[in-house]
Amino acid sequence: MTKSENITWHHSQVSKEQRQELNHHKSVVLWFTGLSGSGKSTIANAVEKALFDQQIGSYVLDGDNMRFGLNSNLGFSAEDREENIRRIGEVAKLFVDAGVITLTAFISPYRADRDKVRENLEADEFIEVFVDTPLEVCEQRDVKQLYAKARRGEIKGFTGIDAPYEAPLNPEITIDTSKQPLADSVKQVLTYLADHNYVSLATADEN
Secondary structure, three states: OOOOOOOOOOOOOOOOOHHHHOOOOOOOOOEEEOOOOHHHHHHHHHHHHHHHHHOOOEEEEEEEHHOOOOOOOOOOOOOHHHHHHHHHHHHHHHHHOOEEEEEEEOOOOOHHHHHHHOOOOOOOEEEEEEEOHHHHHHHOOOOOHHHHHHHHOOOOOOEEOOOOOOOOOOOOHHHOOOOOHHHHHHHHHHHHHHOOOOOOOOOOOOO
16 A cells, blocks of 8 residues: 555556567566575576576666665564565566566565565566575575674574574475585576576577
């Protein structure tokens, strides 16, 4: 429910389908979800680079990056996390309308919040990518030392320690970065996109 009054939605003279035709690929949201340190951003950025190399329009919306600007006024309470994901979902929808493959890398711990984003898009425009890396592996990586701080009580409400993570029930793609290298994870995502006719990928012989 919007608080704004006296507003009207203005439709573009260019449709989403026309933009997709111009770009020679469909637009979709690849929603990477998982614990901090699971590898979401690493995979998302590597997939973006692979798509770029094939001249496929894509863009990564990263959780930390978005909190520098659009979501800089949000903290990490349950309410703020919900609003964080709602805003990103709206931004991702705009990117899909623009004909771009959008990769989002957010912990997004609550299943209901992710489901709302899915419901706000067309049936084939949301691909949930569950980066199902075990907590102990994420803690071993702990590049930002966030788990260590959470264990010491310096960070409250940290997902996986003293705040819940609700794993996807039926993700389109599941990746465990503790069991396969980055290149295989990227190939897994690209293969899904090609097999489901979102993109047409050039073979090595065509490059």
